[in-house]
Amino acid sequence: MRTQVAVIGAGPAGLLLSYLLHQAGVDAVVLEARDREYVRQRVRAGVCEQPTVELLTEIGLGDRLAREGLPHEGFSLRFDGADHRIALTELTGRAITVYGQQEIVKDLVDAHEERGLPLHFEVSGVSLSDVDTERPVVRYRDASGTLQTLECEAIAGCDGFHGVARPSIPDGVLSVFEREYPFAWLGVLAQTPPSHEELIYTHHERGFALHSMRSPEITRLYLQVDPAEDLAAWSDDRIWSELAQRLAVDGEFTLREGPILDKGITPMRSFVAEPMRHGRLFLAGDAAHIVPPTGAKGMNLAVADVRVLSRALVALLKGDASLAESYSDTCLRRVWRAEHFSWFMTTMLHTDPHADPFARRLQLSQLRYTATSRAAATSLAENYVGLPFGG
Structure with a gap:
């Protein structure tokens, strides 16, 4: 089997990246360890930043979000027995929308299936090799247990904190920063x-x-x-x-x-692994960074990552490696801002x-x-x- 980009993980990062790549004319295959219903139903974050909403709308995946999402122009901060409203829209001109991460995943799974885009559930034994070359390889067993070999030109590790992508990077390459x-x-x-x-x-x-x-x-x-x-x-x-x-x-x-x-x-926990790229293996979302949930940044960071990554991969496959080479630095600027904000909210609010x-x-x-x-x-x-x- 051959494709241009192998995407490991069918969370919001992997599915959105695959969809963006296909819209740009790049072939991608998504591999996911869990079954379809688990992926569609697992409960996760629910706050979408305005840039996330705008991107989903721009690529044609905002219809249900617009109908069912709950726009919020502020939130309450309570302490000392009193309620204090943070007027988001009055202060910034922007808002957030409450729309569950699993709803975004459902929209993306449906979009893949409606368009016949390659999305494989219940795969196991995933291993990555030759990531330092221009022809990396992904081996795995499909839902029937059959061993498969997928040759590609780049791998996107969107498989979360406990996935196989980050551990596939050789020892000594990554610097890890964390706090529990x-x-x-x-x-x-x-x-x-x-x-x-x-x-x-x-x-x-x-x-x-x-x-x-x-x-x-x-x-x-x-x-x-x-x-x-x-x-x-x-x-x-x-x-x-x-x-x-x-x-x-x-x-x-x-x-x-x-x-x-x-x-x-x-x-x-707070966690960052950098750089977010090694050879033709790119990390995105929770595979590269974790934030405490207080700042509502986890899913939104994943969306920001794959927006940058999709453009970098499209350019790379056309022979321009500049965006791929700057991918990690570009993403990490936003990641560390979100890490600080999430730490700030967490330490300010928790006892x-x-x-x-x-x-x-x-x-x-x-x-x-x-x-x-x-x-x-x-x-x-x-x-x-x-x-x-x-x-």
Whole structure:
């Protein structure tokens, strides 16, 4: 088998890259370890930056997003028992749209299938070789267990933090930067209308909480917990009780409860591997970097990566290697900005069990400044809605 670009991973990064390449006349094959339904249904991020929405609309994948997405022109920042609105659109002229990552994946899977674009699920034993040459090779077993060899001109590793692409780069090539946080998120998906028209980020002495949503009927909520917390210890009643305490505010606010459809605990880390390219192997999305979810940057960074990568690969396959050579540097400028913003939001909003009273007073000072200074609020809003794509 031969193709121009082998794409490892059918998350939003891999699927969007494949679609962009096909629109530019470049052949690509997507390989995914999970089955089709798992890929379409796995619950992930839900906040789309404005540049992400604009790109999806530009390439013809914005119809359902426009119908079902929930545009937000601000969000609430709660602390000291009070609610403070960050007016995103007033401050920046831009907004965010709540539209689940799995919905974007569904749109991309459907677009691939409608156009007959190569998308292979349930592959296993993926290995990469000859990535230092102009003819790298991907070997894998297809859904039937048959060994396949795919020759290509470039490989895009879009297979996440635990995928095979990054480990395929020889030792000593990558520099890794990482930080683990002393807390995790317990996330729940509840069948109940949202309790507020916008997202609520809460700093509370009992720990951080976030009120979000996926649709007018489905609410997404998060609680800060210990990374070693046992999910079995969190009954539905305990979750709702803790959310009510942390989201409480002086004045009128009622937390709407309902059946919990899904729950899980996610540890938090910051991670960057650079460079994001070795030979003809290019890393994108979570394969190259992880951000804590507080800044809502993970999926949006993946979209930014593959927008740059698609252009670099199109040029490379036409004989111009300049964009491929600058791919890593171009992406990393945005990655490190997002890493800093995500770290900033995380450390400002979460209750660090190891922090001393001095650090906690500094945290409250930052929150109060952000809520009362237009300049500070504008800086937060500008990063939150998404900086313009570069490269």
